[in-house]
Amino acid sequence: MSGITLRGAVKRYGETQVVHGVDLSIADGEFCVFVGPSGCGKSTLLRMIAGLEETSEGSIHIGARDVTRLDPSERGVAMVFQTYALYPHMTVAENMGFGLKMNGVPKAEIKAKVAAASEILKLDDYLARKPKALSGGQRQRVAIGRAIVRGPEVFLFDEPLSNLDAELRVEMRVEIARLHKEIGATMIYVTHDQVEAMTLADKIVVLRAGRVEQVGAPLELYRDPDNVFVAGFIGSPAMNFLDGRIENDAVHLAGLPPLPVPGAAGRSGPVTVGVRPQHIALEPGGDGYLVELTESLGGVSYLYLRGADGSRLTVEAGEEDPIAEGTPVGLSLAPDRVMLFEAETGQRLRG
Template sequence: MASIELKAVEKWYGDVQVIKGVDLAIEAGEFIIFVGPSGCGKSTLLRMIAGLEETSRGQIMIADRDATAEPPSRRGLAMVFQSYALYPHMSVGENMGFALKAAGASKEEIAAKVGEAARVLKLDALLDRRPKDLSGGQRQRVAIGRSIVRDPTAFLFDEPLSNLDAALRVEMRYEIAKLHQALKSTMIYVTHDQVEAMTLADRIVVLEGGRIAQVGSPRELYLRPANLFVAQFIGSPKMNMIDGVGSMLRSISAPGGTAHVGIRPEHITLGAAGSGQIDGVVDVTEYLGADTYVIVDCGNDLRLTVRVEGDTDLRPGASCGLTFAPEHLHFFDGSGLAIRAA
């Protein structure tokens, strides 16, 4: 495993700048996830680390070595893509060992490394099968196994679960988390799915428009977002946001300069109309089993989402009051930056 550091990294396509001066230090053995909406630059940044995209400006350091100008083959990294890209005419074992065979490794070395990777990924019983005989999750495990046998300094994952259905994504999240625990390798993972980011990462790098909006642990980003973008991107459902305080909210003590007030769905309590900070009418209820999301129309095009227990008597059309937990209020200024308590 190796540390990776990006120093003022930029990427230009002609006159268009897509990565805008990224500085980031990744510790050896750390699981880092790049997350953000489509077009934010997360896959481009990953490909720059891999050497698949040229770095226009700045430095990429791998294990304290300047690798900025090195070709991918010299960087010692292994990349797992969305597409499994398995050879259909080869068995699972042959697919996993192909890179070693091409590098001239002995049959004994290939067998040992493929066997160990298969054990870690629970593919022991599948080594003689062809890719067409595997499920999507099994194929992705084979693609990961192909990377493991190379004993890379770090693993790079480019949205590896996006081609899987919902159930398989949950299963593979677990597999990847266990893999990181077993290998203790440096891993950089790209996804647009903030649930994947929250459940897998040691630290999350939130990207917006080619820049880092915030870096931190999942807990830090959820509880202390640095700006409006992070506040509403991290969390499902997203944080409720109310423009201004003014006459819309009752008994809210906001810091000077507050332009937006945020509150997460689980930090709102529903009660009788006239109680709390604002009144509204239940618009829609979304039953999810253990939880129900109650969407309340508060007028002036403001709808707030409230998380309650799964069994609720509230029905569309019911009037209610919403009470905000004061310790969980978030305040943002006119430029979208969080206002921290002094």
């Protein structure tokens, strides 16, 4: 197995630059997730590592090898795509072993490798079936099995679950996490779904417009984001943002008492205030906000509030009966749960 290092990786299409000088190290055996909105460059960066897109500048190393100019077949990677790309006329076993067959691997070795991958992925009962007789989750497991039999140094996943329904997505997330623990390979996984990123990753790389915004462990990014973009992207429901102002070492928000937030001391001027839905306490009988909509999910409810100044907030409530829509409420914020960001740049203000 091998780690991956990108140094100043750039991708251009003619005059248009879509990946901007990415520096990144992924340790041997690490599960790294590239996450970001559509068009942020995460799939392009993955394809550059795979060799499916040429690297315009910079270098890519897999282990000790500089693979920047190598063909995909020479890089020691296997890629699992969003579409399963299975041959409909072949059985599961034939699909999984086809790449080895094309490389002239002996039949006995192919059979042994297919059997080993099948056991890992619980596909033994389906080896004689053709893809049309499989569910979406089973087809995706076959596509992963096809990658496993190649024995790659690195597995690359390009939004592999986006074609599955919600229940299968959860099931396959568990399967992929279990697979990583079992074989211990270096894996890079691309998704726009931050829940997948949080639940699967050892390391998350947050991308925006072809640039790396922040790299870190899931809880590190959740608890200590560097900017408004990361704070709003990591966490579900998203963090709330309010316009505030720092005066006399405290944060002033419309309708709330001054908050002595860490990071406010010694500063003044406009600020963006971030607070997560579960860190807001409602005060029934108060005012300043109106409950516009309630979503009750059983064990938890989400209330969507509108302030007198037009601001909007999402608040997480517990199992108690949710407050009725149309009810005026007040709210309170714990100063140590509030994050501050520069109003102009969006960068985090730390104490």
